[in-house]
Amino acid sequence: MRTDLVEPLCVAALNTPSSSASAQVFLRVLNDALFSGLGSADLLLPRVSLGEALPAPADRWLRSAGADLRVRHRVDRVSAVDGGWRVDDEQFEGVVLAASALESARIAASIAPNWSSVAAALPYAPIITVYMSSPDAVLPWPMLALIADQRRPAQFVFDRGQLGAPRGLMAFVISGADAWVDAGIEATVTATRDQAKQALGPWLRGSLTVTQVVTEKRAVPKERIRVDKETVTDEQQVSETLRKEEVEVEGEGRGER
Numbered sequence: 001m002r003t004d005l006v007e008p009l010c011v012a013a014l015n016t017p018s019s020s021a022s023a024q025v026f027l028r029v030l031n032d033a034l035f036s037g038l039g040s041a042d043l044l045l046p047r048v049s050l051g052e053a054l055p056a057p058a059d060r061w062l063r064s065a066g067a068d069l070r071v072r073h074r075v076d077r078v079s080a081v082d083g084g085w086r087v088d089d090e091q092f093e094g095v096v097l098a099a100s101a102l103e104s105a106r107i108a109a110s111i112a113p114n115w116s117s118v119a120a121a122l123p124y125a126p127i128i129t130v131y132m133s134s135p136d137a138v139l140p141w142p143m144l145a146l147i148a149d150q151r152r153p154a155q156f157v158f159d160r161g162q163l164g165a166p167r168g169l170m171a172f173v174i175s176g177a178d179a180w181v182d183a184g185i186e187a188t189v190t191a192t193r194d195q196a197k198q199a200l201g202p203w204l205r206g207s208l209t210v211t212q213v214v215t216e217k218r219a220v221p222k223e224r225i226r227v228d229k230e231t232v233t234d235e236q237q238v239s240e241t242l243r244k245e246e247v248e249v250e251g252e253g254r255g256e257r
């Protein structure tokens with residue numbers, strides 16, 4: 001149960017090994033994913049890039065609805081002014097800050113200092129993806145769980161060849177990869193290749209070539225034990241309209257990771 005269900009689900013959902021993950025957040029994930037009825041957690045594997053699966057359709061829909069979208073436009077500063085907010089040199093009635101936690105912390109530093117310092121201090125867990133190619137290999141399913149431990153880094157392999165990419169291309173995903181980042185790319189690639197040969201031997205055809213390694217050091221905030229649910233409230237009297245923010249940074253209401 002622990003090896004086959006708890007470990008892989010915990011590291012996949014929380015990007016944190018179960019030995020150090022928050023049990024409260026993990027229970028929330030189990031409840032949402034397994035006990036909340038049909039459709040509460042569907043496994044969907046895109047056949048197109050993530051950009052084409054999510055942001056591109058949203059972009060098209062917003063533009064068709066007349067929205068003014070400015071992509072590749074970096075916001076430098078946000079400040080509160082009478083009746084709204086100033087974003088760089090333009091004024092708006094409302095602002096939704098949805099950059100990364102670190103960048104949002106920078107932008108909000110003078111508006112919401114308490115929230116900003118919590119957001120800036122969030123610890124992150126890295127994710128490494130090792131892409132390998134084996135000519136003509138087809139796995140029995142587009143996604144397989146692997147047994148991972150101190151010698152076998154990857155928890156999942158995706159057969160990208162069945163998902164729109166060239167046949168034989170596979171993506172090995174290493175979540176909660178702190179130890180493998182410390183070990184270095186060479187050690188990680190060697191261990192992942194050994195793991196692939198051992199676990200997928202019957203389906204591999206010919207050579208197994210590493211084509212790309214992507215390390216995202218700030219992939220996902222860790223959901224660790226001993227980080228209590230914390231609600232940070234910052235208030236600033238900027239005009240007659242008092243703007244108030246209340247952001248949950250851990251626990252209830254944020255169990256998606």
Ligand SMILES: Cc1cc2nc3c(=O)[nH]c(=O)nc-3n(C[C@H](O)[C@H](O)[C@H](O)COP(=O)(O)OP(=O)(O)OC[C@H]3O[C@@H](n4cnc5c(N)ncnc54)[C@H](O)[C@@H]3O)c2cc1C
Nearest residue numbers: 073074075076098099100103127129216218219220256257
């Ligand atoms: C390898 C990997 C695997 C992952 N797997 C999963 C998974 O299986 N399940 C899951 O739920 N999550 C997963 N995640 C995490 C998930 O991708 C993030 O939680 C999610 O993308 C966060 O979305 P977001 O909109 O909050 O932020 P982001 O996607 O980071 O978007 C923030 C946007 O803000 C923009 N921006 C930043 N600064 C500024 C600025 N100053 N001005 C204007 N724009 C700015 C950025 O360009 C970016 O477009 C994974 C992440 C990685 C890296």
